[in-house]
Amino acid sequence: MQQTRPDLGAASSYSFPKPERVRVGNGTVVAVDLPGQQLISLRLVHPFGGAVEPLDAMGVTALTSEVLEDGPDGNSSLAPALERYGAEWVARANWDGFITGLDAPINRLGDAVGLFSDAVRRPALKADDIVRRRDQLLERFWLEAASASTLAMRSLGGQLFTGRYATPLAGGPVKLADITPERVAAFHADTIAAYAGTLVVVGDLSGVDLEELGRGVFGDTAAVPERRITEPAPPPGELPRVLVVDRPGSVQSALVIAHRAPSRSQVELPRAEGISEVLGGMFTSRLNMELRERLGYTYGAGSRFDLRRDSGVFFMSTQVEASTTAHSVTSSFEQIAKLRASGVTEDELAAVRESNIVGLPVAYSTARAVAGALVDIVVHDLPDDNVDRVRAGYEKLTAQDLNSAAVEYLRPEEAVVVVVGDAESLRGPLTETGVGPVEVRSPESLWS
CATH class of the missing domain: 3.30.830.10 (Metalloenzyme, LuxS/M16 peptidase-like)
Structure with a gap:
């Protein structure tokens, strides 16, 4: 029997859930309760993206983000350790932020967050791991640049900006190669380990103590300093x-x-x-x-x-x-x-x-x-x-x-x-x- 297609109804209106903000020590927890969502998404945000890197350490942000996956014990130990709790590691660095996090079942959240805190605040940062990750990033840089479209996009920065944006986020093949394990350890100690940041928590939070969660992640870290925003200068040359x-x-x-x-x-x-x-x-x-x-x-x-x-x-x-x-x-x-x-x-x-x-x-x-x-x-x-x-x-x-x-x-x-x-x-x-x-x-x- 042939059926007619039903008419489309009006689009449903949507309102984004209002987040709750809780100050814990020197950090802030920003939470959204989604009843029934048993997988909790947790993200720790620091304002230490590539834009604020010193010019003699371009790429240290991206490299540090990669190295954290080696975990508190080093040698890529974090992912299999989190898997025991059904959790998945998340880390990325962009121009404006350094984001770490995990997705974990609510019934294993406490154990997973404990491991997460160790990985973020107290990683092993073994020299061999850092060198290995650096070499992988360098190899990946040129492998990705084999794509003409990727190479074109990475060439833009030097045409539009003077300063940090003139070099790709990963530091470019020359600057990244100069970053030592000691420089990574110093960057981590002075930024990610030192400052509380903002903790984003989303899921069914009916049984989650946000203050306790914040204390476990922030510890005794300091408040993030205010970032001065200045517009980057353009390079010399005629336009277009x-x-x-x-x-x-x-x-x-x-x-x-x-x-x-x-x-x-x-x-x-x-x-x-x-x-x-x-x-x-x-x-x-x-x-x-x-x-x-x-x-x-x-x-x-x-x-x-x-x-x-x-x-x-x-x-x-x-x-x-x-x-x-x-x-x-x-x-x-x-x-x-x-x-x-x-x-x-x-x-x-x-x-x-x-x-x-x-x-x-x-x-x-x-x-x-x-x-x-x-x-x-x-x-x-x-x-x-x-x-x-x-x-x-x-x-x-x-x-x-x-x-x-x-x-x-x-x-x-x-x-x-x-x-x-x-x-x-x-x-x-x-x-x-x-x-x-x-x-x-x-x-x-x-x-x-």
Whole structure:
């Protein structure tokens, strides 16, 4: 018997759960109770990301994050030790934060958190482990850089910033190689071991004593000092401009067009990310329809913002056949110009709204997802109702909001174009585009 498809109902409204904040010693516990969620997500946030690294120790944050997985006993001991409690280790470092944590069943939380605290505050940090992890990061750096798109993205920093951001988060192959076990131990002692941080806890907390949990993690550590926020300086040179990272004989080009953007606190997220989605963030975006569907140059093109506490980056990226590189560049700039001049359509506005509202109940259906949102709130010093504020911003978003965002946040006149491909065949056509001066570099020379 044939059945008719039921009509879609109205999208369910969503409100992000209100977190509870508890001051414990010199740290803060930020908790959300999700009844029935028996897997607890716990994250410890420190404001010691790559952006505040000294220039003579670039990569020490990323390396320390890796080494902590060797545990209190060293030699990769942490993961199997946590497995005895059904727990999984979490660690990552970004430009603005150093995040460690675990996901553990609520009935094994106490034992798992005890091991977690030892791993974070009192790791073995054996010299052999640190050297092994450093060598692995170095090898991974070049393995990942074998991907043209990865190499293009890592080349951006030196085109947009002076200082720490000019070198990739992992330190680049030269600076990372100089980091000694003693430098890692000193960094850990002066940051992660010394300061309490903020503890995020999400799950069914009906039987969890948050103060006791905080005492176990924070101990007698000090309060985190306030970070001074200063906007990083740009490098010298004319804008717009083109950098070709030479890969002789390459039949494809990885292409990134980027410019600096405001910091996270200076951006109205629904307007900024909304206009990015119209330009390159959806399958039906302007870039994808032009470069993929009409011209047939690529399998896909995209754009997005990378927003940090002191600055940001907006970039568009794609991979194309080498012979179409120059036209792909000019076509991308043309799409920005058209969007800034003519604005968005009602269909584009509706797509932006729906893509950022309808899926929220599913997006935040797990403890991990809620914990991730809270980490973002802590790292960027956002209000506790940030998710609801962003949702409300999308709900009331207008075409005029997006049109003004295109003018405010898309700045082609300040762009750099990074192309990874065969410089011999690309230099001439890219020069003829008139975008700006063309420089050719080898991958090995970028971070020396």
